[in-house]
Each structure stands twice: as structure tokens, then as C-alpha cells.
Amino acid sequence: MKSVTKKAALMLASVLSLGTATGSYAETRWEMPTPYGDGTHQTQVARGFAEEVSEKSGGKLTINVHSGGSLIKHPEIHRAVKTRQVQIGEVFIGRLGNINPIYKLDNIPFLATDFDSAEKLYQASKPALSKALAKENLILLYTSPWPAQDLYSNKAVNSLADLSGLKMRSYSPTTSRLADLMGTTPVNIPFSDVAQAFTTNAIDAMVTSPSTGVNSQSWDYISNFTTIHAWIPKNMVFANKKMFDRLDADTQQVILTAAANAEKNGWALGRKLAVEHTDTLADNGMTVTAPSAQLETELRAIGDTMIGEWLDEAGASGQAVFDNYKAL
Ligand code: PCA
Numbered sequence: 001m002k003s004v005t006k007k008a009a010l011m012l013a014s015v016l017s018l019g020t021a022t023g024s025y026a027e028t029r030w031e032m033p034t035p036y037g038d039g040t041h042q043t044q045v046a047r048g049f050a051e052e053v054s055e056k057s058g059g060k061l062t063i064n065v066h067s068g069g070s071l072i073k074h075p076e077i078h079r080a081v082k083t084r085q086v087q088i089g090e091v092f093i094g095r096l097g098n099i100n101p102i103y104k105l106d107n108i109p110f111l112a113t114d115f116d117s118a119e120k121l122y123q124a125s126k127p128a129l130s131k132a133l134a135k136e137n138l139i140l141l142y143t144s145p146w147p148a149q150d151l152y153s154n155k156a157v158n159s160l161a162d163l164s165g166l167k168m169r170s171y172s173p174t175t176s177r178l179a180d181l182m183g184t185t186p187v188n189i190p191f192s193d194v195a196q197a198f199t200t201n202a203i204d205a206m207v208t209s210p211s212t213g214v215n216s217q218s219w220d221y222i223s224n225f226t227t228i229h230a231w232i233p234k235n236m237v238f239a240n241k242k243m244f245d246r247l248d249a250d251t252q253q254v255i256l257t258a259a260a261n262a263e264k265n266g267w268a269l270g271r272k273l274a275v276e277h278t279d280t281l282a283d284n285g286m287t288v289t290a291p292s293a294q295l296e297t298e299l300r301a302i303g304d305t306m307i308g309e310w311l312d313e314a315g316a317s318g319q320a321v322f323d324n325y326k327a328l
Helices: 003-018 041-056 074-082 093-098 101-107 115-135 173-181 191-199 210-215 241-245 249-283 293-327
Strands: 028-033 061-066 088-092 138-145 150-153 167-170 185-188 206-208 224-226 234-240 287-289
Touching (some): 041 061, 041 138, 041 234, 041 249, 061 249, 074 088, 074 093, 074 234, 088 093, 093 173, 093 234, 101 115, 115 138, 115 234, 138 241, 138 249, 167 173, 167 206, 173 293, 191 210, 234 241, 249 287
Parallel strands (some): 028 061, 028 088, 224 287
Antiparallel strands (some): 138 234, 150 206, 150 224
16 A cells, blocks of 8 residues: 555544444554664564553553554654644654754763663653653653664774765764764665665765664675764654543553553663674674774764754753753
């Protein structure tokens, strides 16, 4: 089915099911577009969340997960939930950086590079994140992290000079800025096109998780993996506030509990896969190395620049989040 037709059919089905009384209650269906494919832990977490809601609500609310941009493409998911084309959705937070600087914080390099720090940064930024979403009539349900972002290249990278002039994949406004500061040219490529972009030389390098390498079998198209652990970005799942408010209190509570469980599950998986997937890359023949002292120093200096730029852009509320983080 063409995606527009499929979309229309689903929306019609949603409307019809609202009015269909089965037993003593009206059954509701929510459509949940997600950006990444079934092989990623993010989609597994989303499916677990949806199953828990369907089960614990006794079928009162069914959430249909449409993974890999199959119902709505990643760049459109945020707006689709805002405009109630769908009731709930998942996005990579950093993509929304141009809407509100709080979304950019999710991709700032060398601020929170291990999972303990990333959890603190999340706790420190959560009120501001929820507030930013509330302004758009959205309610934050859960976040789920990716393993730390490492460097993929076709040669050993001992210093930034080794990357000079290369085309670097970017996936958010912040990573485009990072590519600039690294002396590379940013090229925006969605996850689904990464393998092809490497084989057609549209890009020469990227910074992403070992999981994304494993999910796209990166050993087929790239040789080196440098564990720079630059930041730990997150996906978030949010619902349209009006649609949420329409549910009865019990169903709302089922969603909130399932969301808290999904968040726990996602964070545990992120931690676990960081190790497992790095091993998988090595097992499949990629050269996995720790960054040299020089590369590390150069990258940290870029991190300092970007933290400074973010604080300038985010103003007093950004400073408050930053101070909260430092205090934790
Ligand atoms: N994988 C996703 C986002 C962050 C990550 O580790 C991607 O590369 O698109």
C-alpha cells in the first residue's frame, strides 16, 4: 500500500474504533510511528511499551508501532504528533535542535560521555525537556539512549588532521556544527541510507554508536572504529497532550507506568549494548582502537567550544540546566 493510502486507512480505522463499544468500554487505537528499524533496541523498547499498554489496559487502548519510518518518515514524526495526525511518536531528540536549544543539548559532545553522567544530564534536563514539549502541546513519556557515539573511518585517525577535508555524516544541527569544527564537511544522511552513502562515497566518516554499525553491518563498508565516546544521545517518545487527556485516568496511568518501565529497559539496554556491539564490530574484523591522547585533546577542545556556544544560545534556562547537572 502506498504510504498516504495506508495512513488514511489507519486514521479511518482509528476513528471507527473510537466509537466501537466492545464490552462496557470504548476501545481506542493509537498509531505510533518510530524512526528506526526492527533490528534496533529502540524499536524493541517501543514494542515492549506498546504491548504493556495493550495488555495492562485490558485492550482498552491498543498502540500500533510502525517502525522504520514506515508510516511517517523521521523528519515528519514530530509534526505529525503535534497536529494529531497520529497520537504518539518517537524521534531522535537532537534532530529537533533548531526548534529549541534544549533538544540540542542531547548531542553536545564531551559533556556527558559515560552512562552515569548521561543519566544525570537527563535528570537535570528533564524538567526543561518536558516544558519544551508542553509548549508544543506534547507530553514526554520516556527517553531511551543509544550507546556512546564513536568514530567510524576508513583509516586510523590519530589526530584531526587525519580527517581533514573528509565528508562526515551528520544527523542533527549539532553534529553538523561538530563536523565543521572537526575540519570536515557535514553531509546529512538518515540512518537507513548510511551503508549506501559509504559505498557511493557520499560520506567518508561518521560518528554514531556501535549499535548503528552493527545494525548496518558496517564491517562491509568501513574499516576503523575509534572509541571516542563523544556523547550519549537519546530517542524520546511523546504523545499529543489532547489525545492523552481524552483517556480515562486508569488508562493514563497504564501509559505512564509502561513508559517508566520502557525507560528503565531502554537505559539498561543502552549500557549493555555499548559493550556487546563494540565486541561485535571487532569480531567482524573492524579495527577497534581507543583515541590517541592528541585526538582526545583536540576533540575535548571542540567540546568546550560547543558547550560555550550552547550556553550562549540557551540563555538563563540553559545555564540553570547546566548548573543542575554540575551539582548532581
Ligand atoms: N544511532 C542513530 C542515532 C544515534 C545512534 O547511535 C543514528 O545513527 O542515526
